[in-house]
Amino acid sequence: MLNSLFFILVFPGFLFVSFFGLVAEYVDRKIYARLQNRVGPPWFQTFADFIKLLGKEDIVPCEANARMFGLAPIFALSAVVTVFLYIPIWRYDAAFSFNGDIIMALYLLTIPTLAFFIGGWYSTSLFARLGSVRCVTQLFAYEVPLFMSILSAALLANSWSLRDIANFYSLRPAYCLFNLLGFAVSMVALLGKLEKAPFDIPEAETEIVAGAFTEYSGRLLALLRLAIDIEMVVGAALFVAVFFPFALALGAALGFIVFIIEVLAVVALLSLMRTVVARLRIDQMIDFCWKYLVPLALLQLLINLILKGVLV
Amino acid sequence: MGLIKKVVTWARIKSPWILHFNTGACNACDIEIIAALTPRYDLERFGVQLKGTPRHADVLVCSGPVTRQIEDRLVRIYEQMPEPKFVVAVGTCSCTGGVFNGCYNVRGGISSVIPVSAFIPGCPASPKAIIDGVAKLLASLAEEPKKKG
Numbered sequence: 001m002l003n004s005l006f007f008i009l010v011f012p013g014f015l016f017v018s019f020f021g022l023v024a025e026y027v028d029r030k031i032y033a034r035l036q037n038r039v040g041p042p043w044f045q046t047f048a049d050f051i052k053l054l055g056k057e058d059i060v061p062c063e064a065n066a067r068m069f070g071l072a073p074i075f076a077l078s079a080v081v082t083v084f085l086y087i088p089i090w091r092y093d094a095a096f097s098f099n100g101d102i103i104m105a106l107y108l109l110t111i112p113t114l115a116f117f118i119g120g121w122y123s124t125s126l127f128a129r130l131g132s133v134r135c136v137t138q139l140f141a142y143e144v145p146l147f148m149s150i151l152s153a154a155l156l157a158n159s160w161s162l163r164d165i166a167n168f169y170s171l172r173p174a175y176c177l178f179n180l181l182g183f184a185v186s187m188v189a190l191l192g193k194l195e196k197a198p199f200d201i202p203e204a205e206t207e208i209v210a211g212a213f214t215e216y217s218g219r220l221l222a223l224l225r226l227a228i229d230i231e232m233v234v235g236a237a238l239f240v241a242v243f244f245p246f247a248l249a250l251g252a253a254l255g256f257i258v259f260i261i262e263v264l265a266v267v268a269l270l271s272l273m274r275t276v277v278a279r280l281r282i283d284q285m286i287d288f289c290w291k292y293l294v295p296l297a298l299l300q301l302l303i304n305l306i307l308k309g310v311l312v
Numbered sequence: 313m314g315l316i317k318k319v320v321t322w323a324r325i326k327s328p329w330i331l332h333f334n335t336g337a338c339n340a341c342d343i344e345i346i347a348a349l350t351p352r353y354d355l356e357r358f359g360v361q362l363k364g365t366p367r368h369a370d371v372l373v374c375s376g377p378v379t380r381q382i383e384d385r386l387v388r389i390y391e392q393m394p395e396p397k398f399v400v401a402v403g404t405c406s407c408t409g410g411v412f413n414g415c416y417n418v419r420g421g422i423s424s425v426i427p428v429s430a431f432i433p434g435c436p437a438s439p440k441a442i443i444d445g446v447a448k449l450l451a452s453l454a455e456e457p458k459k460k461g
Binding site: 029033036037038039040041042044045047048049050051052054055056057058059127205206209210213214215216217218221 | 319320322323324326327351354356357359363364365367368370392394395396
């Protein structure tokens with residue numbers, strides 16, 4: 001009982017993943033700044049932002065539905081923190097595990113998007129509603145390639161449990177090469193999930209001020225930003241666990257360091273991708289996902305099906 | 313309590329998010345404000361981020377004299393910002409009304425409508441002056457944490 005509470009609240013649960021999320025946001029912003037020939041924020045910037053938002057006034061617009069408006073950030077945050085408990089970090093065993101938890105992890109990663117939709121919709125501001133509708137429209141485009149590419153890796157490993165998939169690939173590192181196409185597809189899809197350029201259409205600040213977050217202020221905004229940071233870390237950690245689980249074979253201390261480096265490398269790749277591209281329109285984004293990403297994910301599925309027939 | 317207050321004040325100083333609002337300026341001060349936000353001056357070093365919505369902002373950066381048309385909107389934007397909030401008036405016109413003072417369509421400087429924490433004169437105020445003014449405003453927060461704009 002106490003053990004489970006420790007897992008959920010301290011490590012690898014809420015406290016650790018929040019800290020890691022804020023560090024990852026700093027890495028993302030620093031790399032973004034350096035690539036734009038700037039100095040970038042100091043190392044404590046994301047912590048200062050978070051504490052400042054906690055200390056600000058909470059405004060709930062009088063037109064908004066106060067309950068839904070207040071609950072949406074909490075739902076988003078708790079969903080993403082839960083996913084991290086099921087990801088094998090550096091031991092062969094995750095904090096919690098059951099057969100089928102990869103499906104649950106993917107579905108829990110969808111909940112923040114729905115929470116942003118609900119929060120934006122119930123704040124009844126025009127900009128927030130536009131942003132939240134775009135959020136959900138985008139969801140239908142990137143979710144399919146993301147699920148297909150991650151699940152095709154699971155197909156090759158012949159398991160629906162993240163722990164078994166990570167074990168399978170860490171025992172056979174060469175098999176990771178077969179999934180490179182799926183990794184590329186899911187990186188692009190993750191950009192859509194995190195609402196970063198070129199898929200930052202839902203919070204395009206030059207068009208619809210801040211999208212679904214327009215009416216949020218103070219503590220609720222802090223929770224929303226934390227949820228997005230943790231979503232980035234959890235998404236990257238999921239990719240590391242499914243596509244490159246090399247840390248598992250190295251033992252506790254070294255494995256943990258390698259895992260952290262791998263996750264930060266995925267985050268760095270994400271910020272590189274968002275620096276070099278500009279924002280698309282929503283219809284271009286949907287076209288791109290269905291015309292190019294989905295066929296590539298299908299190709300990955302086909303490759304893995306054939307491999308499974310040949311190798312196993 | 314003292315420690316928490318100190319940490320929050322520190323965070324407030326290190327992370328001022330700004331909202332840029334033109335209250336009727338000739339656009340010169342706006343160009344200088346935008347110039348201050350470019351990679352050349354890189355205000356993200358000080359944690360400054362330009363936000364689109366008053367709900368996220370801590371500092372309202374106004375330029376230009378307050379015209380009668382914009383007066384209600386300025387008050388509304390100011391009231392939409394969460395406490396604690398600060399207003400910076402950039403340029404001579406927004407400090408006093410400048411050459412437009414006394415015009416039939418002009419109310420005067422920003423401080424004739426909403427409370428202002430820092431005045432940055434200049435026609436237009438240069439990016440360095442704007443950064444210096446904001447830095448001085450933030451430094452004053454550390455001395456008197458209870459004082460609001």
